[in-house]
Amino acid sequence: MSVAGINVLVEETRAAEKARTAPLLSVRGVETYYGNIIALKGVDLDVHEGEIATLIGANGAGKSTLMMTICGNPRARRGRIVFDGRDITNLSTHEIARLRIAQSPEGRRIFPRMTVYENLQMGASLDNFAHFNDDLERMLAIFPRLKERLHQRGGTMSGGEQQMLAIARALMARPRLLLLDEPSLGLAPLIVKQIFAVIRELNERDGMTVFLVEQNAYHALKLAHRGYVMVTGTITMTGTGKELLANPQVQAAYLEGGRH
């Protein structure tokens, strides 16, 4: 796609954003159970078009459960999830994905016995391979490491490379909503920085809507327009990224007392 083309796309996205006041993704009163154990106790949360929203919280708070509930696996037992004006609470996972909600899930979950190239093809199937060559080139430009590994099996790569692949695979879908579950987990600080820079660029340049789950609260809140804090299955605080960064409770609980 040419630069002009991208600009037009950005303009269109911005226009659409102004025209619509309703959030792109709206989660209302969602309860999710694993068997009889309640994991989400009525979560309310919005992600607006063109913004980066982040959800922070401790281990086991239910962040990844919320990510997967949005994608319909497990299903919400109560509450409603609306995407772009459409109730998706009871759709099956692949139908939700086909609305162009792409997730880079917890634990990366790349296909281990497929090559990097094939993994990217898997991502592009949501886009019907309409822009495969362009997008492939773009991904390899963003993550040059994947270019070197293109015909290597995904499972043989390092954790950082797998993370890049998981993000690239999600981006190949040209998602309307990109769900990133702990993209920084277990990665070297330099790679974390790289990955956050990529997310920021995708959002600023292409207007991509991102919902980011992170334990690395400082980086996530610095990046995000809007932040949510989750404690044992409920949202306890919300605000802009800056507000939450400055909040003493958030600092005490998630930012090592503000020493960042």
Next chain:
Amino acid sequence: MEVFVQQLINGLTLGSIYGLIAIGYTMVFGIIGMVNFAHGDVFMLSAFIALIFFLILTTWLGISSVALALLVVMIVAMVLTSLWGWTVERLAYRPLRGSFRLAPLISAIGVSIFLSNFVQVAQGARNKPTPPMVPDVIPLFERNGYVVALSYKQIIIMVVTAVLLTAFWYVVQKTSLGRAQRACEQDRKMAALVGIDVDRTISLTFVMGAALAAVAGTMYLLYYGVVNFADGFVPGVKAFTAAVLGGIGSLPGAVIGGLIIGLIETMWSAYFSIEYKDVAAFSILAIVLTFMPSGILGRPEVEKV
């Protein structure tokens, strides 16, 4: 020497048939971790379908070209057997997905019993013969009065098997359907997250396995000229042995396993005793499982990052 060459030819022919059936076992196991015990009976059913349509074509419709009749019969058998494979998956296996692990296995045994009994009742318990098909042979060489021969049937069976396996390999490796199947095999949850309809992919896997079993059934009928309601069991179990021997879950493994089982069986029959050929084949299974639990090309179980 001449006996060996002849048995090599016979073994490879038989092994091709086992290989075709074994793929159905190995693919289904790969994608949903279930041994489809009814697969052998699907193979038997397809041989009956082939027989019935062969008779309709040659006797009633008076088609004299055996080649044409065989081709039509094979395609009809593939279509009908696929339909059966799809139906069984929908009715007997899918509702049990997410249930305890043994549930679909037991269901498969039930389908197997149902199918062989249904055919017994509908078609009778006796052997059903076909009129002779493709009787010609090519004598290769003669030594000490023993003629080593390659029959047209054997050529057809090996060529059809080779062509179909190649086509099949292409589908699995190069098409988006094949990629979807491999994705479901490697990580079903993630496959759904990239928009793959997992249930549909599993259905198609059953359909493909059944289609190959139908080819095997048609070839079996061509080779032996006779079929019986109980014929699903022993070839089915042998093909399963082949899949395990080759490494269950591995497609080339299934074919290699099939050829090895076919060769062991024919060689054993020639040099030792024909009554014990099944003992020989199944002993191999026991030995392989003891010393090489994941088979020739199988992966060790540990993988899961």
